[in-house]
Amino acid sequence: MTLKSPTIPTFDFMQNNKINWGIIGAGRIAQTFADDLKLSPNAVLRAIASRNSEKAQSFAQKNDIAQFYDSYQALAKDPDIDVIYIATPHPLHYENTLLCIENGKHVLCEKPMGMNASQVKRMTDEAKAHELFLMEAMWTRFIPATEKLIAVLDSGVIGNPLFLHADFGFKSTPDPNGRLFNKKLGGGSLLDIGIYPIFLSLLLWGKPNTIRALARMTETGVDSYCSMVFDHNNAAKSMLESTFEANTPVEAIIYGEKGTLKLHRRWHHATMLSVLKTDGQNEEIHLPYKGSGYIFEIEEVNRCLQNGIKESNKMPHRMSLDLIETIDRVKAEIGLAYDEHD
Ligand SMILES: NC(=O)c1ccc[n+]([C@@H]2O[C@H](COP(=O)([O-])OP(=O)(O)OC[C@H]3O[C@@H](n4cnc5c(N)ncnc54)[C@H](OP(=O)(O)O)[C@@H]3O)[C@@H](O)[C@H]2O)c1
Structure with missing residues (x-):
């Protein structure tokens, strides 16, 4: 075009x-x-x-x-x-x-x-x-739990980050014509929900230098399960999973040298975080949100437009490019290609 x-x-x-x-x-x-x-x-x-x-x-x-x-x-x-x-x-x-x-x-x-x-x-x-x-x-970028997660990590309370576990899975009855399974409609768990754990990994540590991934493909030629391991400059690691095959915990846990930080189920719009320190001091943080949680991204757009801002500094173009470049690399690893687009 x-x-x-x-x-x-x-x-x-x-x-x-x-x-x-x-x-x-x-x-x-x-x-x-x-x-x-x-x-x-x-x-x-x-x-x-x-x-x-x-x-x-x-x-x-x-x-x-x-x-x-x-x-x-x-x-x-x-x-x-x-x-x-x-x-x-x-x-x-x-x-x-x-x-x-x-x-x-x-x-x-x-x-x-x-x-x-x-x-x-x-x-x-x-x-x-x-x-x-x-x-x-x-939208996950703008919910209060994500803002808090960034603040807690910046405070150093869990120490140097070691690795991240994040999953997003739900059981969906395969419908070859539905958006989730139809290849022409961009079906597959990676693009639909795998993007969330990938986003969290990139938010924490940027684009990975090494990616390993495995998937199970449906008869319609899209992934119903995708598991990924990212290495970030030989330091932090990310273990990520997306699936339409089963109801998984949908939790995100960041493990650090001094403790762990957990975004509770369903972490991509979490209302609860907990910090579990190796010295035994634990903290639960509750962060309720308004509506279904989309109001925060909506207000970010409103704020930008009211102030003549063309790109959000919280979700800049660079993040969208990094996200899709990483997804493209995962697609190559699992042999997933969308005919008209790849
Ligand atoms: N942020 C989130 O939490 C979240 C949650 C769910 C989905 N999403 C994203 O939102 C998008 C839509 O998801 P959805 O679950 O709302 O899908 P949906 O219920 O299937 O709605 C998509 C709409 O797109 C329009 N459309 C245009 N061309 C179409 C085509 N060839 N086949 C089917 N629909 C077509 C249809 O609207 P008209 O018939 O009215 O034109 C349809 O109702 C996806 O990209 C998904 O990743 C985001």
Whole structure:
């Protein structure tokens, strides 16, 4: 897809002193996101776009949204919209994001941002060239538990980090046509949920220098189980797992020389951390959140847009590139390729 030269948005940015949001794709996560958006005093959900007019109308009615569209393009062209949340299956993120950017819209794009590193590079390059905000919707980065985790590690209370164990697994009945198993819809546990433990590993120690990975493939040619070991400069190690085959603990534990730090189940939106020190002093920290936990990433986007910031310093383009480059390396290790994208 070729984009036109950078466009200067012609709309009145932040009408009513609120950030005006639109959503592309009226699926499951779109509904959860819409519910959390209602919690923000700084924003309003003004439009929904679905491929199906009735679906768009019913989503709009249910969520008290002023405008609905039966095409993604029509939403991208709506002059009243400031920022668009992309809530479609992974392989569509690239073209949906470029459509929004071409039409002068800021974008919050679901994870993974693209199907491979070259897509994410193009998306971030185009956002920069058009002077528009773009962020991957890695909501875990913004929940209070993650902020606390960073603070606890910085305090040195568990000492030098040794290794990380993090898993994300749930049992899902294989449906060859469903988003989780259909290869054309970007199926597989690695891209859908393996991205979370990989994100945590990168947040702690950056890109690994060595990666080992094993997977089990489904008849549809995607991974239903993926296990990864990362080595970070011959120092810290990460042992990560994702699966649709079983309900796993969904915990993240960082082991250090003086103790361990645990993000309790389901760690990617944890409300509890514990510090277990080798001297026997333990601490439990409770960090409840509002709504379903998406409000924190929403407020980060609002904050950036209100201040003319084009890239979040907490979830910068570099992190999205590092994430997808690491995923590409894991894909190569387990022999996973998405025909139209790799
Ligand atoms: N951050 C999180 O916690 C979280 C949780 C779940 C999912 N996600 C991410 O959000 C994205 C969507 O996941 P979801 O669970 O919401 O999926 P979903 O329920 O299947 O919804 C996806 C929507 O995308 C649209 N779409 C466009 N082209 C499509 C196609 N060819 N096939 C199917 N749908 C198509 C459809 O909306 P219309 O018919 O209305 O156009 C559909 O309802 C994924 O990339 C996933 O990784 C994130």
